[in-house]
Structure formats: structure tokens, C-alpha cells
Amino acid sequence: xxxxxxxxxxxxxxxxxxxxxxxxxxxxxxxxxxxxxxxxxxxxxxxxxxxxxxxxxxxxxxxxxxxxxxxxxxxxxxxxxxxxxxxxxxxxxxxxxxxxxxxxxxxxxxxxxxxxxxxxxxxxxxxxxxxxxxxxxxxxxxxxxxxxxxxxxxxxxxxxxxxxxxxxxxxxxxxxxxxxxxxxxxxxxxxxxxxxxxxxxxxxxxxxxxxxxxxxxxxxxxxxxxxxxxxxxxxxxxxxxxxxxxxxxxxxxxxxxxxxxxxxxxxxxxxxxxxxxxxxxx
Ligand code: PMP
Numbered sequence: 144x145x146x147x148x149x150x151x152x153x154x155x156x157x158x159x160x161x162x163x164x165x166x167x168x169x170x171x172x173x174x175x176x177x178x179x180x181x182x183x184x185x186x187x188x189x190x191x192x193x194x195x196x197x198x199x200x201x202x203x204x205x206x207x208x209x210x211x212x213x214x215x216x217x218x219x220x221x222x223x224x225x226x227x228x229x230x231x232x233x234x235x236x237x238x239x240x241x242x243x244x245x246x247x248x249x250x251x252x253x254x255x256x257x258x259x260x261x262x263x264x265x266x267x268x269x270x271x272x273x274x275x276x277x278x279x280x281x282x283x284x285x286x287x288x289x290x291x292x293x294x295x296x297x298x299x300x301x302x303x304x305x306x307x308x309x310x311x312x313x314x315x316x317x318x319x320x321x322x323x324x325x326x327x328x329x330x331x332x333x334x335x336x337x338x339x340x341x342x343x344x345x346x347x348x349x350x351x352x353x354x355x356x357x358x359x360x361x362x363x364x365x366x367x368x369x370x371x372x373x374x375x376x377x378x379x380x381x382x383x384x385x386x387x388x389x390x391x392x393x394x395x396x397x398x399x400x401x402x403x404x405x406x407x408x409x410x411x412x413x414x415x416x417x418x419x420x421x422x423x424x425x
Pocket of ligand 1: 381
């Protein structure tokens with residue numbers, strides 16, 4: 144499969160970036176994963192507007208709109224156009240002599256490619272989670288490719304045969320290592336408010352909108368770690384995670400939360416999410 148590096152479609156083994164690329168050297172780059180349902184792009188505007196926000200936050204001048212035809216190209220060129228796929232998109236500040244400040248001159252580069260992803264059947268899955276301390280930096284709202292902390296955290300659950308790591312900061316749950324977290328208690332849905340401590344998940348936003356449409360009670364308030372044992376339902380959201388019901392949450396050697404099947408509120412949201420992504424309604 145070809146990748147698009149700086150407007151040119153080429154074989155991945157032939158695509159080259161400079162060793163002085165700041166994304167490579169310093170993690171001075173951003174990314175997005177944009178889903179395609181049956182070849183139809185979903186929430187493109189939201190993904191591009193998050194990228195725009197992140198570019199502004201890291202003072203990187205880059206025209207996001209010019210990416211649109213390339214994103215569409217990525218799916219058109221793939222074999223999965225009639226099925227589900229996602230586009231990985233990365234923008235780096237580009238090559239410049241290594242410095243700890245942003246260089247005045249550098250030519251940003253972008254990379255994108257599509258990959259097949261199974262966006263069906265998530266409603267039949269159930270994830271098990273591990274709890275760990277949120278060791279990430281203080282700007283988790285910036286979708287940087289510097290995901291070393293996220294990877295270290297996710298690797299802990301992977302090594303234990305679990306599916307994702309839920310992060311605790313100062314006694315509250317922020318989010319997952321690569322997903323947004325939701326808790327249901329007494330028919331009220333809780334999720335961490337937007338800000339520097341979490342990524343503003345696109346799926347999170349869509350789920351919030353679905354909750355409002357469904358008339359479910361929703362609070363953008365952090366859920367305390369100490370309440371996990373008393374949660375009725377837990378689910379995670381993300382572009383590839385979709386709306387994932389949680390069956391178990393482990394902390395050290397204890398099981399804090401257990402649920403044999405997805406709860407009624409998780410179910411409602413999953414159904415509405417399928418409607419929204421497949422039929423573009425609700
Ligand atoms: N939080 C983190 C830390 C993530 O990495 C992701 C996925 N990249 C999400 C939340 C979910 O975001 P989205 O719904 O935009 O995929």
C-alpha cells in the first residue's frame with residue numbers, strides 16, 4: 144500500500160524524511176486518525192478542527208484544508224473503500240538544525256495513509272481495564288505523536304492480557320491511554336471535562352451529543368477513583384474503540400469493578416452510535 148508523503152504517493156519503503164525532521168527528533172508533530180464507514184468519511188470537520196487547534200497551540204503554521212483531497216484520495220486508493228477503514232494523518236514541523244526552540248524557518252511535512260480497521264461488532268465486545276497513575280504531561284489536549292507515556296501505560300495492560308489502561312490523576316479518572324472514559328452511576332453519566340488533562344475526543348463529543356438527544360442525564364465532571372467500585376456501568380470511546388463496554392477494572396491485585404454484560408445506558412448509546420455512524424442520522 145502506498146503512503147502519501149508531502150503530496151506524493153509512494154511505496155512506504157521509498158518514502159523518506161530527514162533525520163533532522165523535528166517530528167522524528169523531538170516529537171514535534173501532531174496526528175489524527177479519521178474513520179471511514181463503508182468508504183464514507185465520518186466527522187472530518189471535527190478531526191480537522193482539532194488538528195487546527197493543536198497546530199495553533201504549538202505555533203505551527205499549516206493549511207489544514209489542503210489535506211481534504213488527500214484524505215479522500217487515501218480511501219479511494221485503498222482496497223477497503225467499500226468497507227471500513229481509517230486514515231492516519233501526521234503533520235511534522237519538518238527538518239531544521241536541532242534546537243530547543245521552534246525554528247523560524249522549516250517546511251512542515253505531512254504523511255497520510257489508509258489502513259483497514261474493523262469498526263463493526265464492537266457492541267459484542269467487552270474490555271478489561273487496568274488502573275494506573277496518569278504519568279503524562281500537562282497538555283494532554285494536544286494530539287502530539289509523542290505518545291511514549293501513553294504507550295508505557297497501555298503496555299502495562301497489554302502485558303497482563305487486558306485491553307486498555309485507565310488513568311488516575313490526583314484521585315480522579317482522567318481518561319484511557321488512548322480512549323475517553325465514561326461512568327454511569329444512578330442513571331447519571333459522568334466524563335472528565337475538556338481541558339489540558341484530557342484529549343478532546345471526537346467520539347466523546349459525538350457521544351455527548353447522542354446523550355443529549357436521548358435525554359440522558361450527563362455531567363462533564365471527573366469521576367473519582369474511590370467511586371469506581373460503586374459505578375453501575377463503565378464504557379470507553381474512541382475512533383477505533385467506538386463505544387466499548389467494560390466488564391472488569393483491575394487495580395494492583397484487586398478487581399474494583401465487574402459487570403457481566405453491558406448496562407442499559409451503554410446499550411442505548413451504542414445503538415444510537417451505530418445509527419449515527421452507519422446511517423448518518425440521530
Ligand atoms: N484520549 C486519548 C489519550 C487518545 O489517544 C484518544 C484516541 N486517539 C482518545 C482519547 C479518543 O479520541 P477520538 O475519539 O478522537 O479518537
